[in-house]
Amino acid sequence: MAVDQQRGRIGVIISGSLTEGLSARVDAAHPIESLRVGQFLLVEGRQHEFFAMLTDVELGATSPAVLVDPPADDAFLQDVFAGTATYATIALRPSLMLPRDHSDEMRPVKTIPAHFAPVYTADEKDFTRVFGREDDTHFEIGRPLDMDVPVCIDLARFVERSNGVFGKSGTGKSFLTRLLLSGTMRSGIATNLIFDMHSEYGSDATSEGGGFVKGLRKIFGPSVRIYTLDPESTRRRGGQYDHDIRIGLNEIDVEDILLISDELNLTATAAESAYRLVDHYKNDWLRTLLDMTPEALDAFALNTGTHAGSLGALKRKLEALRRRGYVEDTAKASVINTLIDALMARQHVVLEFGKFDHSIDYMLVANIITRKIHQRWRERTEAYLTSKNPADKPPQLVITIEEAHKFLNPQAAKQTIFGTIAREMRKYSVTLLVVDQRPSSIDSDVMSQLGSRITALLNDEKDIDAVFTGVSGSSALRTVLATLDSRQQCLILGHAVPMPVVVRTRPYDEAFYAAMAVHVPAVAGNRPPDALPVAPTIDDLFGD
Numbered sequence: 350m351a352v353d354q355q356r357g358r359i360g361v362i363i364s365g366s367l368t369e370g371l372s373a374r375v376d377a378a379h380p381i382e383s384l385r386v387g388q389f390l391l392v393e394g395r396q397h398e399f400f401a402m403l404t405d406v407e408l409g410a411t412s413p414a415v416l417v418d419p420p421a422d423d424a425f426l427q428d429v430f431a432g433t434a435t436y437a438t439i440a441l442r443p444s445l446m447l448p449r450d451h452s453d454e455m456r457p458v459k460t461i462p463a464h465f466a467p468v469y470t471a472d473e474k475d476f477t478r479v480f481g482r483e484d485d486t487h488f489e490i491g492r493p494l495d496m497d498v499p500v501c502i503d504l505a506r507f508v509e510r511s512n513g514v515f516g517k518s519g520t521g522k523s524f525l526t527r528l529l530l531s532g533t534m535r536s537g538i539a540t541n542l543i544f545d546m547h548s549e550y551g552s553d554a555t556s557e558g559g560g561f562v563k564g565l566r567k568i569f570g571p572s573v574r575i576y577t578l579d580p581e582s583t584r585r586r587g588g589q590y591d592h593d594i595r596i597g598l599n600e601i602d603v604e605d606i607l608l609i610s611d612e613l614n615l616t617a618t619a620a621e622s623a624y625r626l627v628d629h630y631k632n633d634w635l636r637t638l639l640d641m642t643p644e645a646l647d648a649f650a651l652n653t654g655t656h657a658g659s660l661g662a663l664k665r666k667l668e669a670l671r672r673r674g675y676v677e678d679t680a681k682a683s684v685i686n687t688l689i690d691a692l693m694a695r696q697h698v699v700l701e702f703g704k705f706d707h708s709i710d711y712m713l714v715a716n717i718i719t720r721k722i723h724q725r726w727r728e729r730t731e732a733y734l735t736s737k738n739p740a741d742k743p744p745q746l747v748i749t750i751e752e753a754h755k756f757l758n759p760q761a762a763k764q765t766i767f768g769t770i771a772r773e774m775r776k777y778s779v780t781l782l783v784v785d786q787r788p789s790s791i792d793s794d795v796m797s798q799l800g801s802r803i804t805a806l807l808n809d810e811k812d813i814d815a816v817f818t819g820v821s822g823s824s825a826l827r828t829v830l831a832t833l834d835s836r837q838q839c840l841i842l843g844h845a846v847p848m849p850v851v852v853r854t855r856p857y858d859e860a861f862y863a864a865m866a867v868h869v870p871a872v873a874g875n876r877p878p879d880a881l882p883v884a885p886t887i888d889d890l891f892g893d
């Protein structure tokens with residue numbers, strides 16, 4: 350008997366294992382071409398219902414003879430064979446199970462259904478049961494491939510860890526990121542800092558289909574502050590900004606310089622010379638170096654035992670920094686502190702780079718700011734742990750970085766602040782949203798720390814492997830990923846959804862802006878995640 354007459358039966362389970370997934374024989378009457386990879390299915394076991402994803406479709410024949418002499422032009426024979434001599438099977442990957450009497454919650458799968466358990470296409474109710482409804486902490490990210498029902502992600506769980514948005518160029522990463530940011534902004538569940546390298550999040554941006562889409566400032570108003578490195582460009586594009594960023598030479602640390610040592614062509618000895626200068630001149634090390642006359646340089650080298658040649662080379666190469674339009678000898682009032690104060694006050698900040706979209710600028714500025722944030726959030730968390738006063742707890746902060754591999758490649762991840770945040774800042778209420786088209790370039794330790802991965806189409810094998818770092822039983826999901834449409838479709842897996850799911854990404858359009866304007870009950874402050882209702886998870890897949 351069918352669980353529900355509404356659901357269409359597809360076939361019955363014929364083999365499988367918990368680790369490898371299940372295989373079902375498709376009913377002869379069921380049209381094979383209606384079966385799609387990524388589809389959401391339900392298997393009705395004796396005691397449990399299993400929720401699964403279709404990961405492959407295959408043709409089979411009981412006898413090779415039929416295939417040796419195929420009845421290619423004989424429709425009658427084809428019909429006779431269908432379901433007897435020829436048949437189709439599907440591979441499916443169960444993720445969640447629920448007792449049929451609903452005596453318990455949905456849980457990650459720990460067993461499999463017996464032979465001949467019937468398989469159904471999931472219906473709208475099933476989606477709602479698994480992915481919930483939109484509310485103050487659940488955000489509709491898209492809809493299933495073949496149905497019109499929202500698929501929601503749990504924002505509270507999402508912001509609690511670092512996450513990734515991946516996909517090759519033009520697949521919709523920036524649009525997806527804009528959706529996710531809108532969701533967190535509307536719910537008030539986290540404060541956002543966005544390093545907007547290509548100036549496409551704060552102000553209006555172009556869409557490949559022609560026309561413009563609204564920036565976050567237009568949707569959310571002045572709670573989104575725009576800081577810019579290049580006020581002229583922001584103005585030219587008709588955008589508003591609140592502050593222009595000026596960085597004093599005294600705000601640049603050796604660590605910031607080392608991150609861009611390739612771009613600046615620094616040698617291995619540069620760090621040593623720079624640290625010598627810091628020993629003597631503290632924060633003023635860079636300005637002092639850049640102001641040194643050749644005589645002063647020689648004298649310093651002699652007095653400190655530094656190699657004069659490498660000190661001279663360092664000076665020459667760092668001259669380039671002074672010429673960046675946003676660098677000043679000494680920043681009067683630190684704009685960076687103003688920016689961090691705004692974040693602490695739960696305002697969102699978009700930092701536009703304008704014409705300064707070179708790696709040097711992007712990495713230098715993002716690193717300086719993030720280093721200071723790290724320090725401030727750490728201090729505040731430590732104060733909170735001592736006082737136990739909730740008012741001392743810093744707000745949950747999400748830092749969005751595009752082209753994340755620049756900061757998180759295996760070499761940089763070990764040294765930079767971004768690596769530290771990806772690995773441990775969850776404790777201090779700071780997480781990253783990394784956006785990248787080459788996940789294989791990101792350090793594998795960092796990849797395995799990501800709570801959720803939202804991935805549009807990827808073709809490169811290495812990139813596909815990287816997305817599944819630390820996910821057990823991922824081989825079936827690889828096919829799913831490789832068969833996504835080239836735009837506006839994605840596979841979501843991880844902490845923020847109860848099971849992996851493929852969606853058509855929610856359109857970022859007028860209807861979306863209107864939906865964002867509708868009030869949702871604000872989440873009181875940033876509720877600690879453990880105070881939120883615990884949804885079923887696939888932590889078993891990801892570890893904790």
Ligand SMILES: Nc1ncnc2c1ncn2[C@@H]1O[C@H](COP(=O)(O)OP(=O)(O)OP(=O)(O)O)[C@@H](O)[C@H]1O
Pocket residue numbers: 516517518519520521522523524525555556557558559786836837854855856857858
């Ligand atoms: N959710 C969406 N709503 C509306 N349009 C979308 C959506 N997703 C993608 N698009 C369309 O696809 C185009 C490419 O998307 P997007 O700019 O986000 O790609 P990308 O992956 O960020 O590319 P790149 O790597 O080059 O930055 C957009 O200009 C838009 O026309």
Ligand SMILES: [Mg+2]
Pocket residue numbers: 522523524
């Ligand atoms: Mg983009």
